[in-house]
Structure formats: structure tokens, C-alpha cells
Amino acid sequence: MKMLLNGEWVERAARMEVRDPQDDSLVDTVPQANAADMNAAIAAAVCGFERTRRLSVHERHAILTRAADLVAARREEFAYTIAREGIKTIREARKEASRCVDTLRISAEETRHLTGETIPFDQRQGSENRFGFYIREPIGVIGAIAPFNDPLNLVAHKIGPALASGNTIIVKPHSETPLSALRLAEAIQEAGAPAGMLQVITGRGSEVGDLLVSDPRVRMISFTGSRATGETIMRKIGLKKVGMELGSNAPVIVMADADLELAVSANVSGAFWAAGQNCLHVQRLLVHEAIYDAFVPRFVAGARAYRVGDKLDEATDMGPIINRAEALRIERTVNEAIAAGATVLCGGERHGNFYAPTVMTDVPDSCALAQEEIYGPVTIVSRIRDLEDAIQRANAVDYGLQAGIFTRDLQSAFQAMRELRVGGVMINDSTDYRIDAMPFGGVKGSGLGREGIRFAVHEMTEPKVVCFNL
Structure with missing residues (x-):
């Protein structure tokens, strides 16, 4: 051209x-x-x-x-x-x-x-x-x-x-x-x-x-x-x-009263759309301890069911990373977290420029994966005690584009809206929600x-x- x-x-x-x-x-x-x-x-x-x-x-x-x-x-x-x-x-x-x-x-x-x-x-x-x-x-x-x-x-x-x-x-x-x-x-x-x-x-x-x-x-x-x-x-x-x-390191809070089916489906899409190469990518899932054991296996199953392959195939859910250097960077970042004590629940594998949908837990806060934008199909799952704990963790990075919360409680939704330091709060949606008419941008980095x-x-x-x- x-x-x-x-x-x-x-x-x-x-x-x-x-x-x-x-x-x-x-x-x-x-x-x-x-x-x-x-x-x-x-x-x-x-x-x-x-x-x-x-x-x-x-x-x-x-x-x-x-x-x-x-x-x-x-x-x-x-x-x-x-x-x-x-x-x-x-x-x-x-x-x-x-x-x-x-x-x-x-x-x-x-x-x-x-x-x-x-x-x-x-x-x-x-x-x-x-x-x-x-x-x-x-x-x-x-x-x-x-x-x-x-x-x-x-x-x-x-x-x-x-x-x-x-x-x-x-x-x-x-x-x-x-x-x-x-x-x-x-x-x-x-x-x-x-x-x-x-x-x-x-x-x-x-x-x-x-x-x-x-x-x-x-x-x-x-x-x-x-x-x-x-x-x-x-x-x-x-x-x-x-x-x-x-960009961001976007958090989603899943409270004990959340609609579990909605939270799983929305966040699987939010985590792996465009192979996670998305500023709104769900990078951190902060799940209430009361439903953690019910949520995580379902989320992992959704990640495993995500079909990776030929972009032009109508059945494919996820394509490649943009180039080899970026695929290697994602692999290196994940491996650094594993070496620091993180656990891979699924994925964690690179095949050429493809990186498998990956779910991890026990990622130390000192790791780049916890603090920086991964820009790839990798999501961290962590337990939270209550909403205050979740908000503190959500705000603990130097990014603030969008955040999400899944809850049926109006008070919790309003508290998250007030306290999350981000440009947008998505309630009962993943961070990967945007319409083209809304104000879009972030705070901090x-x-x-x-x-x-x-x-x-x-x-x-x-x-x-x-x-x-x-």
C-alpha cells in the first residue's frame, strides 16, 4: 500500500x-x-x-x-x-x-x-x-x-x-x-x-x-x-x-454475593480477548475467600476451554502475540513469577508467537506480573477477606485505568465507586467494557x-x- x-x-x-x-x-x-x-x-x-x-x-x-x-x-x-x-x-x-x-x-x-x-x-x-x-x-x-x-x-x-x-x-x-x-x-x-x-x-x-x-x-x-x-x-x-x-494492571473484585456464572464468563472474556493485548485486560482477580474455591475452578475451566489457533478460523477464540519479542517477554515475566513462588493453575506455555491462556495464584506483590502491565493472556487470582482489603489491593499499583466489581449489594458497589482510584468502575462487568461515547482514560500511570x-x-x-x- x-x-x-x-x-x-x-x-x-x-x-x-x-x-x-x-x-x-x-x-x-x-x-x-x-x-x-x-x-x-x-x-x-x-x-x-x-x-x-x-x-x-x-x-x-x-x-x-x-x-x-x-x-x-x-x-x-x-x-x-x-x-x-x-x-x-x-x-x-x-x-x-x-x-x-x-x-x-x-x-x-x-x-x-x-x-x-x-x-x-x-x-x-x-x-x-x-x-x-x-x-x-x-x-x-x-x-x-x-x-x-x-x-x-x-x-x-x-x-x-x-x-x-x-x-x-x-x-x-x-x-x-x-x-x-x-x-x-x-x-x-x-x-x-x-x-x-x-x-x-x-x-x-x-x-x-x-x-x-x-x-x-x-x-x-x-x-x-x-x-x-x-x-x-x-x-x-x-x-x-x-x-x-x-495502559493498566486492571483489577476485578468478586464479592461473596456475586452472580458466579456472570463473574466467570465476563472475566474469562475480559482476560483473554485479543490474547490479553488490551489496556483493559483483566490482570488481577480479587476473589472473596467465601467463594474462592467455587470461583477459581470455573474460571480455570473457562480459560482451558478458550480455543487458540488460526485467526481466520471462525471457531478460534484467541490468536497470537504481536511478535516473537513480546511473546518471549510474557514468557520471561511468567517464569520470574514462578521462580518467586507463584503457582500456575493452567497455561504458562509458549508455542512460537502463541501464549496459552494462563491463570496463576500466589504471585508475590514484588513480582513485575503483580505490579506492571503484562499485555498478554495472563491473569492472577488472589483471595480477599473483605471489600476494604480488596480496594487496598486494587489501588496498590501505579496504574488506574478501569476496575471492576461483581456484587449484588448497592452499598458495596458505591463504596467501590468512591474508593477505587481509577478512571472508570465497571459494576457487574469486567474491566474490559467500554463504549465509544464514554469518557475513557485513567489516573496515576x-x-x-x-x-x-x-x-x-x-x-x-x-x-x-x-x-x-x-
């Missing part, structure tokens, strides 16, 4: 291979952009902003609506691309493609809700003759760096709000999974986006990503990825806005700002005050 630069699909002599992590087969190649390409993209985005900031609401709405219609019409093609280049099964990929359609439609609707409000200037003595209001205006060029795990919908979560609010955006997709972003750009360009409004530049982070985040002409960086990379970006970014979603279309639009605009002295 080619990359989108200033309204043109361009080739480069240097190419990057996109390989299927399942069997290392070649899926496609894309241009390997250089610093000159990124400089050209930023210059085009600056020029393009002079057009996009003047686009009417109905024009922005029409572009995003047409783009949503095109993705919906090509849903199976998008799903196949997601599955081939990345880690999702075809069934998981279809759900992502459907969510992308929703994301674009919500973005279109948000063009109509980008409003300000009047300001009572006469609240100050001497301002009785003043009247005014504020409006929200686009900030300019936005740089977006996307992850591999949701190569279509998380790109849409950056493009949709940016276009809805009249900005221009340069997307640097993950080097392992650039094809979905390029296909989305095709749909948006076909929908009528003017040159410079959206550009997708494929290349290595060290060659083009660093330039994107550090250039002062770029007024905001939207990044989804690892905490380590996020911290590196922050050291380079300069004076500009930033939105970052940096899980990031800065919020995604979710309306909230991202707010991040990508600035208020301008207008005051009349009548």
Missing part, C-alpha cells in the same frame, strides 16, 4: 514489511517514510488547517457520515485486514470494524454539539453594560500515534474527534499494523476530506515519530501505547497539549486526559471569549 501525504497516495523506495504474527507470512509492504516526508506532512497540515478551521458544521458532518457509510459497506474487508496484520481473530476483528463505524457516526454527531455558552459579565461591578460568550475553536495540527492492538478503531478515535472539531491530523500508525489505518484514510479521503486534513505517514518511530512529537507546529499529541514510550514522548514534546492512554468522542473533541479545541461593551 501507499501512504497518504498532502492528499496524494505516495510511494517510497524504502519499504517496510507487514507480516502476519501468526505465521510470519508477508501481508503487504508500506513506504518507510523519512524526516523529509514528516516535515512535508506537517507543512501540509499547517496549510490545510486554514481550510479545515473554516469548514462548516454540515461539511464536517457530511465527511464523517460518508466515511462511516463506506466503512460499514466494507466491514468484512476491514475485518480481514485487522485480522491478517494483527493479533485479532476474525470474530474479534468484525467487532472492531463495527465499533469503528460507531466511532465515526458519533464523531459526525459531535460536530453539532461543539458549542459554548453565554457569560454573565455583569456579575462584576462596573460591567453592567457588558455582554458576551465563549466559543470553542480547533487548536491546529494534531499528531496521533496509534497502537497495534486496535489498529482501526483506536485510529478512528483520534481521527474522528480531530475532523469533527476542524483540526488537521497526522497519524503515525504502529509499524506492525499500518494497513488498517491506511484503509480508513482511503475511506475518509473518498468521503471528501480536503488535502491536508488527514495524512497517514508510515515509518519507524525513531525516524518520523520523534519529529512529529517535537515539532512546535504540532499543537497536540494524542498517544496510545506503553507507559515507557509515553514518558519518553513527554520528555520531547515541548509546549503543546497532550492526551495519553498508557495510566495516562493523561480522556478519549471518547465528546471528551476528545473538548481536548482538541480551546475556548475563545467574546465580550461586547455595549
Whole structure:
């Protein structure tokens, strides 16, 4: 495929291979952009902003609506691309493609809700003759760096709000999974986006990503990825806005009064969806001691029943890890926990780039598996005495994206809601629940700002005050 630069699909002599992590087969190649390409993209985005900031609401709405219609019409093609280049099964990929359609439609609707409000200037003595209001205006060029795990919908979560609010955006997709972003750009360009409004530049982070985040002409960086990379970006970014979603080590509390069947099924899905390569992955299960012996065997049985294999097989539940280095990292992290005294209840085995659904217990708090994000299909199960014990353990890591609690007791639900230090509390759901319209983000090491279309639009605009002295 080619990359989108200033309204043109361009080739480069240097190419990057996109390989299927399942069997290392070649899926496609894309241009390997250089610093000159990124400089050209930023210059085009600056020029393009002079057009996009003047686009009417109905024009922005029409572009995003047409783009949503095109993705919906090509849903199976998008799903196949997601599955081939990345880690999702075809069934998981279809759900992502459907969510992308929703994301674009919500973005279109948000063009109509980008409003300000009047300001009572006469609240100050001497301002009785003043009247005014504020409006929200686009900030300019936005740089977006996307992850591999949701190569279509998380790109849409950056493009949709940016276009809805009249900005221009340069997307640097993950080097392992650039094809979905390029296909989305095709749909948006076909929908009528003017040159410079959206550009997708494929290349290595060290060659083009660093330039994107550090250039002062770029007024905001939207990044989804690892905490380590996020911290590196922050050291380079300069004076500009930033939105970052940096992952988690997500806890789910299962109380004694929980619906056991619901808690098992929801958390099996939450633990092993996308092979655990998901910021909302259920990494820690904190189970009340009264039901621990009933819950754990059922959860382990669900993990063992999870079908691992060919991503394009309709019967497959879970595909591979994104590459060999990541599969080896997961294996190493699990083995370190075992050496420290942890017990493997099921899984704990790597076969090439596949890692079996793994459930562990007795993991010491000092282990990386207990403190850091595993980003793989590994879940820890621990006993808790009561809700206070569970909340203390849930909060004992330097992450706070989402948490879950399963209980029938309203008081327990409200106590968890108040005391869990996270960006979202899912009650009688696993942490792996999200809709594209809700504010999404975390506290502590899980990031800065919020995604979710309306909230991202707010991040990508600035208020301008207008005051009349009548």
C-alpha cells in the first residue's frame, strides 16, 4: 500500500514489511517514510488547517457520515485486514470494524454539539453594560500515534474527534499494523476530506515519530501505547497539549454475593480477548475467600476451554502475540513469577508467537506480573477477606485505568465507586467494557486526559471569549 501525504497516495523506495504474527507470512509492504516526508506532512497540515478551521458544521458532518457509510459497506474487508496484520481473530476483528463505524457516526454527531455558552459579565461591578460568550475553536495540527492492538478503531478515535472539531491530523500508525489505518484514510479521503486534513505517514518511530512529537507546529499529541514510550514522548514534546492512554494492571473484585456464572464468563472474556493485548485486560482477580474455591475452578475451566489457533478460523477464540519479542517477554515475566513462588493453575506455555491462556495464584506483590502491565493472556487470582482489603489491593499499583466489581449489594458497589482510584468502575462487568461515547482514560500511570468522542473533541479545541461593551 501507499501512504497518504498532502492528499496524494505516495510511494517510497524504502519499504517496510507487514507480516502476519501468526505465521510470519508477508501481508503487504508500506513506504518507510523519512524526516523529509514528516516535515512535508506537517507543512501540509499547517496549510490545510486554514481550510479545515473554516469548514462548516454540515461539511464536517457530511465527511464523517460518508466515511462511516463506506466503512460499514466494507466491514468484512476491514475485518480481514485487522485480522491478517494483527493479533485479532476474525470474530474479534468484525467487532472492531463495527465499533469503528460507531466511532465515526458519533464523531459526525459531535460536530453539532461543539458549542459554548453565554457569560454573565455583569456579575462584576462596573460591567453592567457588558455582554458576551465563549466559543470553542480547533487548536491546529494534531499528531496521533496509534497502537497495534486496535489498529482501526483506536485510529478512528483520534481521527474522528480531530475532523469533527476542524483540526488537521497526522497519524503515525504502529509499524506492525499500518494497513488498517491506511484503509480508513482511503475511506475518509473518498468521503471528501480536503488535502491536508488527514495524512497517514508510515515509518519507524525513531525516524518520523520523534519529529512529529517535537515539532512546535504540532499543537497536540494524542498517544496510545506503553507507559515507557509515553514518558519518553513527554520528555520531547515541548509546549503543546497532550492526551495519553498508557495502559493498566486492571483489577476485578468478586464479592461473596456475586452472580458466579456472570463473574466467570465476563472475566474469562475480559482476560483473554485479543490474547490479553488490551489496556483493559483483566490482570488481577480479587476473589472473596467465601467463594474462592467455587470461583477459581470455573474460571480455570473457562480459560482451558478458550480455543487458540488460526485467526481466520471462525471457531478460534484467541490468536497470537504481536511478535516473537513480546511473546518471549510474557514468557520471561511468567517464569520470574514462578521462580518467586507463584503457582500456575493452567497455561504458562509458549508455542512460537502463541501464549496459552494462563491463570496463576500466589504471585508475590514484588513480582513485575503483580505490579506492571503484562499485555498478554495472563491473569492472577488472589483471595480477599473483605471489600476494604480488596480496594487496598486494587489501588496498590501505579496504574488506574478501569476496575471492576461483581456484587449484588448497592452499598458495596458505591463504596467501590468512591474508593477505587481509577478512571472508570465497571459494576457487574469486567474491566474490559467500554463504549465509544464514554469518557475513557485513567489516573496515576495510566495516562493523561480522556478519549471518547465528546471528551476528545473538548481536548482538541480551546475556548475563545467574546465580550461586547455595549
